[in-house]
Amino acid sequence: MSKAPGKPAAADAPAGKSKKKLFIMIGAAVLLLGAIGGGAVFMLSGKKNAKDKDKEHKEEVVKAPVFLALEPFIVNLQSDSGEKYLQVQMTLKVPDEAQSNLIKSNSPQVKSRLIMLLSSKDAAELLTPDGKDKLIKEIVEQVNLPFTSKGDPQKVSDVFFTSFVIQ
Template sequence: MAAPQAAPRKKRTLILIGLLVLLLAIASSVAVYFFLDARDSSPVAAEDAPPPEPPVPIFVTVSPFTVNLQSDYGDRLLYVGLSLRVGDDKTSDFLAQHMPEIRSRLLMLLSGKSAEELIKPAGKIELKKEIMGLFDTPITTPQPTLAIDDVLFSDFIVQ
């Protein structure tokens, strides 16, 4: 008689184990769902924020001028127009107030160049570095710190 009661007990134990496995599977599925949902919500919030506006560039234009170049082959000319990209309005105002002296320094620098070196791309890159170096020497005393970021050529003709 003990045998008939053992079968329902075994059946009940298997059903309980099956229910426990099923509950464990459901609980782990819910946990994974909430974990992935919480992880995905962070980038969505970051994408909703508008990207920061890039700063508006400030340019100081140096009006074009013509310079005689040094040459062994006769008269050579350089027609050049350039702009200076600056970092703030204070630098822009300072350069505008002292433009005659800046143009004079540029003319002195350019008149010492030869046409052969300026027609090459490497010569133009070197010239940009030298123009940036012009502002290492103070224009006035005392001089505020100048925020000059780049020299940009708008016209460049060697003849």
Template structure:
């Protein structure tokens, strides 16, 4: 009779060891599967970056807007602008920090020589904006294009206004203007360092 309780006590311990072994096996399987997935993902990434020549030849090249230059671009920061906005119902103002990006360092020096005229042009653009114009992303993008156009104007570079829309079909016809030669701006981007509208 003494052997029966000892056999019952040994049975739960054996079942506990089986559960422990099964849990350890499951954890081991999860670690192996996770490690294998990580290895596959890490192997796949260099192939996408173009390190593997055979796979890279099969992938179609992406279209690029401009080839990158060997030298880094030059940045010309402008002093921050504080201007009253054109809102009629409320007095509002904007404080905008602008940095111009140019590809040619010589042109960056030339911009510095024309800085008073450039600042005046940018202030005129900002003064004709309303808070609603400046609060949307589209408004900021349009402002950046206008700043590019106005920043090169003092140097005799005239850029077309891309935002001009075609007149409606029923509008009176105006004299056709001669098509201007497409001029590429030496100022490639406008970066806003701060943008506060109050």
């Protein structure tokens, strides 16, 4: 079984052509997959950047709250066991400088309201965390009352005790 010199060349030629087609098809598939992957990365990064821009825009719109520190209060408390005093220092959280300035300009009314509220409290009640939480809500209510009969209420959202001593 001898092979003719012309036949092996003819057999190698079709195998070479099929390998060449295979490499071309693999290369095209790799390029196509690379293009799809690159497009996906580009699209996802574009969406992320759009989300980041929206988030930055929202952060610019949201203003930082303003904190207004009040002068310390010292009041007599209601107590069954002798005289008790409360010394408290607090800071109010308001949305902006306009609210802060409004409260400052009406500070005599604010102080009077808070002295009346604080002096009506029982010492034992204020020693508990629940008592302090209730007091915070009552302070917010009192300070938010309008300063004039038909005026707008203030916008105090929270109260922070910076000093709280009962003796």
